[in-house]
Amino acid sequence: MRSSSISAGQPLHKGKIMRERVVTVGDHLPLVGIFCEPDADRVSDSKTAVILLNSGVIHRVGSCRLSVSLGRALAEHAGIATFRFDFSGIGDSDARRGTLTANQSAIEEVQEVMDYLGKWKKIDRFILYGLCSGAFAAYRTAIADERVLGTVQLDGYCYTTWKSHMMHYSPRLLSPTRWLTWLLRKLGLRKVKKGVEVSGIEEQFFEVPDFASYPPKEDVQQGLKTLNDRGLDMLYVFLGNEHYKYHKQFEDCFDDVSFKDNLTVIHRPNATHILSEPEDRRRVIEAITDWVNEKLPAY
Template identity: 25%
Template sequence: MNQTGMNSGEGKGRSASQPTVFGSHPGLFTPADDDAPKSDLAVLLLNPWGIEEMCTRRFYRILAERFAEVGVASLRFDYPGTVNSLDETSAERGLSVWSEVTGKAAEELKMLSGARNLVFIGQGIGASLALMQAHFEPSVAAIALLAPVLKGRAYLRELSLFSRLIDDGLGIKQELRDSAPGSIAGLRMPRAVAEDLKAVDLNGLEIAIKPHIFMAERPGLEADTTFRDRLQAAGCHLRATPFAGYDALVSNPLNQEIPEALIDELIEWLQSLPRGQSTLPAKTPSPIASVRAGAIRETGVRFGPNDRLYGVLCEPTGHSIGVTAVILTTAYDHAAGWACSSVALARELASVGVSSLRFDSAGVGDSPPVAARRKQVLYDETQIADVGMARDYVDSLGISERALLIGRCSGAYVAFRSVLADPRWDACMIVNPVAFRWRFKGLPKTLKAYMRNALDMETVRRLWAGDVDLTAVTKNISIRLVDRMAGGLSPVFAPAKPITQLTGHVHRDFQALANRGTPLSIIYTEGDEGQEMFRVNFGDAGEKLSAYPNVQLHLFPDADHNLTPLPARERMIELTKLQALALGNRCHEQRAAHG
């Protein structure tokens, strides 16, 4: 069954950015659009750290696309020891390594774009690096500072506070929290980088160069205003603006809002910069963007119609057991996964001979959207088409005989629906699925959470401000109430019919997988909200799963919905290894049976 054929009417959309490698560092290059006027400017995008990086991944991709439309190429990349970088050990040398790689990225961008002059754009610690690195880059014509980190010590204290707030919100036990400097949401900042950050103070930086500077100030932060005044006094060509929508961008990846007004201002500023026609020859990116470390090789790839999907292929350089895992994102995490869990999973699988593809579906992270789809792709079944394209791509590589599909949260839902739609999948692992068939509006809460929020003054404020979708809330509460009552009501009782019928559909789905003999592993963290719907379908203890011998249920203690604590992620990795190795044994047994 070829999934791409099912959705051939969908628009091709924009291509994903071109994967590239400079030295041992992967990046994503976005050339200027063919029909745009070319210039001698190109943009180097510098990441923030931690959850802020996760929240700005899509923002940076949108910036790159908008820059391309006005004739400006760009490059974005991950620092050593972060996100998709395979260079873990050099980060032990501290912040200087991030600066060093930034310099290499700048040289690569000039070669790929043919541009003579660069614009550094950074957010958070990326903005700080942009300003500090500009002193060593004579080709830097302008710098955009988006909510820059001004003092490293203060920034580390802010991260510590924000980390505690996130852990409190996720309900993580005190003994399972990571309190290392700079750590947040399961992401650990390289120790040497955190140590070097303590010495960062942009207020003490001598501004010897006078580039054009765009500064987006955080609302109500006096330190930003003081630093802006200092830049003006130093004689910089400064354009300052409030960072409208900053909190909505970086506070929560689930409810993230892209600051469209700020993007428009950046485009206008960029177009106002002095620039001429590019005269340097541009280097063609290598068709294979691979990086190797030890027994692992990772390659940035594009696939699907017009190469519109981006992912990372992780392969063992030694023995392969003939199994490939495809790791899905949620609708708000990018391909690295929450706390870089997908990266860690992929590399651990490679250590036992299993290849993997982690990728962003359309509109998520580094994959551009498709015009015909909703902007919010949460629990959107059109993502099933992207999963089919990923399977087509894996099959085209010819590197495995078996394929395993893995997803968490909304990714778990898409994984389950994709395995049902496409019998090519050999096994499936899903973590904390909220439902197996979708009938809610938006992302529902439990009844307990709705009651708790009803008494919360912040909820009242948001209601008055019109920030709460009352129609969605009313519908979801009604569904939850019917779910709660349906178990004790007769199937002929009218309010119970929708849920009893839906449960019947879910059981038919499970039976279809059982008839195929497709192994399905379901993982829930104890107390997860997704168990509310699971109990409606399969009983309080999951007793109705006994009808399906292909299904295994696992309960993880001491973890949140995202598997933030490291022990939970390690347990998930070990279970996945066992599943992949079991598939590999089936391959071996079948080959042996056929001589």
């Protein structure tokens, strides 16, 4: 584990209910983030913080500034500190050389941040938030470190089921329009548009779930059993994509795990993966804030 030095700059944003400041973590090639905390009279839990993780190579502000809005909402409405930071080589954090894979270094860097917050603010309990690859990093870190008491994962690991296959392919097989579109594409008469072209987002910042690169389902299921037995609180939010088709798909997928009241699943099929619509972002932020408020008393 790398040693970390504490370096907190002047507040960037100071209002009646919270304040933000730039923080650097580490002596050499530090990780850069924004620590957001409620004012002292509004703190509901001084020992717990939410750490918000990068999605792909997107800067710590998050897609459509989601991480900024969520971090501030949690400080304002849940009375809990948040820290959104850039992994090394992303945003304002310099690249670090080493022999670890990206997955391994992500775990180490989250742990480095947790060590730092523990030393600086005496925080020793953490909720990890992430979208897509950030969700995967949250899951892996939770397995590696028992200081993580909860995870909020947007489009985290899940696999298809027989029901999702039926829901996915039945409408396509019965649709004359889709057959015509398929024929036109095969004949080269209609171009296939990529998600990048439709969204207008630069390709380097466009991250979608890559199901082919997921670890084996059995490995994730075993990890979930470990976390479930430990009592980890899990909030999964699944957004509109071609593979997650119905609300209970996650539970059906991992039906060997005896989830209890520590699992909450939200399905918003009409929302885009990056929550590009303001109303979708608002509802997801409210749902996460409500979930955190519900779980905090147990910590």
